[in-house]
Amino acid sequence: MTVDRIVQVFETLTPESVEALGALYASTARFKDPFNDVRGLPDIQRIFRHMFVSLNQPRFVITGRIAQDQQCFLTWEFHFDFKRFKQNQPQCILGGSHFVWDEDGLITLHRDYWDAAEELYEKLPLIGGLMRWLKARVNA
Numbered sequence: 001m002t003v004d005r006i007v008q009v010f011e012t013l014t015p016e017s018v019e020a021l022g023a024l025y026a027s028t029a030r031f032k033d034p035f036n037d038v039r040g041l042p043d044i045q046r047i048f049r050h051m052f053v054s055l056n057q058p059r060f061v062i063t064g065r066i067a068q069d070q071q072c073f074l075t076w077e078f079h080f081d082f083k084r085f086k087q088n089q090p091q092c093i094l095g096g097s098h099f100v101w102d103e104d105g106l107i108t109l110h111r112d113y114w115d116a117a118e119e120l121y122e123k124l125p126l127i128g129g130l131m132r133w134l135k136a137r138v139n140a
Contacts, residue, residue: 015052026106033112055080
């Protein structure tokens with residue numbers, strides 16, 4: 001596994017290439033983010049398929065990388081807009097991913113780190129106002 005390969009796959013991810021993730025992930029790999037914690041290639045592919053169904057033009061831009069032995073950490077921008085909202089505006093979530101791969105070069109762990117409250121909930125109609133109010137109250 002090379003970090004360049006992971007970066008290339010995620011920066012060029014399409015609905016069609018989701019089906020080819022078996023070349024990147026071990027069959028029993030774990031994926032965890034603020035909304036999911038799954039094991040196995042079919043469930044990982046389901047999450048990425050859902051991303052393309054739920055969002056307009058989702059894409060990752062890798063902004064940094066740290067690699068050591070059989071693991072790496074990538075920082076990224078995730079660009080998209082919501083399909084469900086009429087006043088759709090481009091969105092960007094900032095986050096990072098930790099990847100670990102096995103001796104065969106297949107990813108066994110993919111863990112995403114990002115702040116769902118700040119990066120997502122505060123941008124949603126209705127709930128966003130409540131989240132910003134709560135944040136202000138906690139920080140007062």
